Amino acid sequence: MKTQVAIIGGGPAGLLLSHLLYQAGVDSVVLEHRSRAQVEARIRAGVLEQGTVDLLRSCGLGERMDKEGHLHDGMKIAWAGQESFFIDVRKHLGKRFMAYGQTQIQEDLHAASDARSARILHEAMNISLHDVDGQAPFVTFEHKGRAQRLDCEFIGGCDGFHGVSRKSIPADVLREFEKVYPFGWLGILSETPPLDDIVYANHPRGFALASMRNPMLSRYYIQVPLDTRLEDWSDERFWEELKARYPKEMAERIVTGPSIEKSIAPLRSYVAEPMRHGRLFLAGDAAHIVPPTGAKGLNLAVSDVFYLSRALASFYATGSAELIDGYSDMALRRVWASVRTSWYLTNLLHRFPDSSAFDQRAQEYELEYLRGNPSAQLALAEQYAGLPFEETAGVAATKEKGEEA
Numbered sequence: 001m002k003t004q005v006a007i008i009g010g011g012p013a014g015l016l017l018s019h020l021l022y023q024a025g026v027d028s029v030v031l032e033h034r035s036r037a038q039v040e041a042r043i044r045a046g047v048l049e050q051g052t053v054d055l056l057r058s059c060g061l062g063e064r065m066d067k068e069g070h071l072h073d074g075m076k077i078a079w080a081g082q083e084s085f086f087i088d089v090r091k092h093l094g095k096r097f098m099a100y101g102q103t104q105i106q107e108d109l110h111a112a113s114d115a116r117s118a119r120i121l122h123e124a125m126n127i128s129l130h131d132v133d134g135q136a137p138f139v140t141f142e143h144k145g146r147a148q149r150l151d152c153e154f155i156g157g158c159d160g161f162h163g164v165s166r167k168s169i170p171a172d173v174l175r176e177f178e179k180v181y182p183f184g185w186l187g188i189l190s191e192t193p194p195l196d197d198i199v200y201a202n203h204p205r206g207f208a209l210a211s212m213r214n215p216m217l218s219r220y221y222i223q224v225p226l227d228t229r230l231e232d233w234s235d236e237r238f239w240e241e242l243k244a245r246y247p248k249e250m251a252e253r254i255v256t257g258p259s260i261e262k263s264i265a266p267l268r269s270y271v272a273e274p275m276r277h278g279r280l281f282l283a284g285d286a287a288h289i290v291p292p293t294g295a296k297g298l299n300l301a302v303s304d305v306f307y308l309s310r311a312l313a314s315f316y317a318t319g320s321a322e323l324i325d326g327y328s329d330m331a332l333r334r335v336w337a338s339v340r341t342s343w344y345l346t347n348l349l350h351r352f353p354d355s356s357a358f359d360q361r362a363q364e365y366e367l368e369y370l371r372g373n374p375s376a377q378l379a380l381a382e383q384y385a386g387l388p389f390e391e392t393a394g395v396a397a398t399k400e401k402g403e404e405a
């Protein structure tokens with residue numbers, strides 16, 4: 001087989017990359033080692049930044065999102081024994097958020113790839129990348145019991161944190177930055193009406209989060225120790241613990257019901273640099289992981305893929321490698337902004353098992369500062385909203401000219 005861009009991984013990053021490349025007239029093949037049903041069954045975060053929403057709309061993936069998603073304006077912070085406050089992103093920046101599950105985005109991406117008869121090979125096993133720093137990279141794998149080879153000009157490494165792409169970058173080139181947090185999140189989905197806002201709670205019993213997918217689907221999380229076993233958490237126990245972490249009037253408004261999904265996720269921050277080696281480009285979780293606090297993971301995958309598709313499209317259209325050469329630095333600027341924000345929110349809102357009385361006081365005064373200070377709220381709103389996608393020098397210059405005229 002032969003293509004212009006071989007894409008490893010058929011999650012949100014890989015499929016969106018293939019979609020955007022198609023729209024730019026660039027051919028790709030996606031190799032995914034799981035089945036389509038397994039990929040669609042993953043339940044993950046579901047809060048889209050305005051930039052993500054705009055991009056999905058502009059590339060024709062916004063129709064179902066606009067019908068089924070739920071717009072909201074910011075986030076509420078509840079803080080045990082103190083008054084709750086709202087970070088109003090819409091008021092400060094005119095930007096909104098869309099609650100729309102990654103599961104639905106994955107389905108929409110599959111539907112769009114069916115519509116254009118995209119080459120997506122599921123259950124492609126033992127994928128291995130070759131000659132990524134040469135002129136003619138290729139990928140070998142097994143599919144339906146047969147050994148296969150895919151020749152290509154570029155490789156998009158979109159195969160998540162445990163994939164092969166990042167591992168194909170030599171150890172003396174790759175720099176890794178990591179932080180592991182001493183707790184996890186126990187999350188449930190339930191077919192009950194959510195609270196009106198996304199509410200983050202800082203409580204002596206631990207962090208809690210109330211989120212939503214649509215008017216009849218709620219997503220809740222609580223901070224749990226790392227050795228927590230799912231089987232020890234009945235729905236009843238979960239609801240009781242969740243409510244104990246919210247102020248009374250909010251707890252009373254939480255509508256409980258049977259969970260339709262329940263899982264535990266550890267929290268980690270991780271960044272690999274650079275995001276490019278030769279003709280291999282990393283995007284999404286393959287290059288970075290954020291703790292879920294702030295829901296930045298999917299949004300970062302989308303901005304990486306936007307930058308990468310634009311760079312490859314520009315290369316094929318003009319022959320210029322300028323954007324390709326700038327990809328890693330440009331993507332990393334936005335990555336680190338969100339990595340820092342999710343680390344900050346994780347520190348602000350969780351109870352750390354090893355925190356000292358000093359740490360605890362500093363956290364309380366940080367919350368107090370935020371609650372009472374509009375400029376601090378504006379600064380957080382800016383970070384929570386996500387940085388705008390960077391324009392290229394060419395586009396910026398054209399705009400400036402227009403403004404001058």
Ligand code: APR
Binds near residue numbers: 008044124159161
């Ligand atoms: N070969 C082929 N495919 C692989 C391999 C491999 N060796 N390893 C992993 N994959 C596939 C996975 O099965 C998965 O479908 O790559 C895909 C990666 O998808 P994600 O893990 O969802 O990562 P990404 O597409 O970057 O999306 C980022 O996922 O974790 C969330 O918060 C994150 O929402 C963000 C999104």
Ligand code: PHB
Binds near residue numbers: 044219294
């Ligand atoms: C979610 O809805 O899953 C969600 C929302 C906000 C977060 C993290 C996760 O910060």
